[in-house]
Amino acid sequence: MWKEFKEFISKGNVVDLAIGLIMGSAFTAIVKAVVDGILMPIISGLTAGVDYEDIVLNFFGAKLQIGNVINAIITFLIISLFLFIIVKTLNKTKKEEVEEETTKICPHCKSEIDIEATRCPHCTSKLEGFSEEIK
Structure with a gap:
């Protein structure tokens, strides 16, 4: 059983997947820091000092944190844009296969x-x- 597990782990695609997940997690942390520390304060300044994290709706006694949803959407869009740019750049540098x-x-x-x-x-x-x- 140990041998089978060792063979499974040593396959290239499992290691590649693990590396991809770790790098994706680190990339998400970087983008979140850029969004929370740079972009959201700029957007807040442009919108007369509105802090999106403070936007809360009371719905029958429940607090709906709309600001957190807005921040998550902005973070998602920025991550998607960065990934699009990276993939597009990699595709341009890749030689066209005949x-x-x-x-x-x-x-x-x-x-x-x-x-x-x-x-x-x-x-x-x-x-x-x-x-x-x-x-």
């Missing part, structure tokens, strides 16, 4: 056909480079 072609154009009728075809299924012309043998 896809292997699976079709070709018949030189006789110009129809798209399978790359391994020996005869065109549209015009039935024999294609060059293949012997008469049937596989």
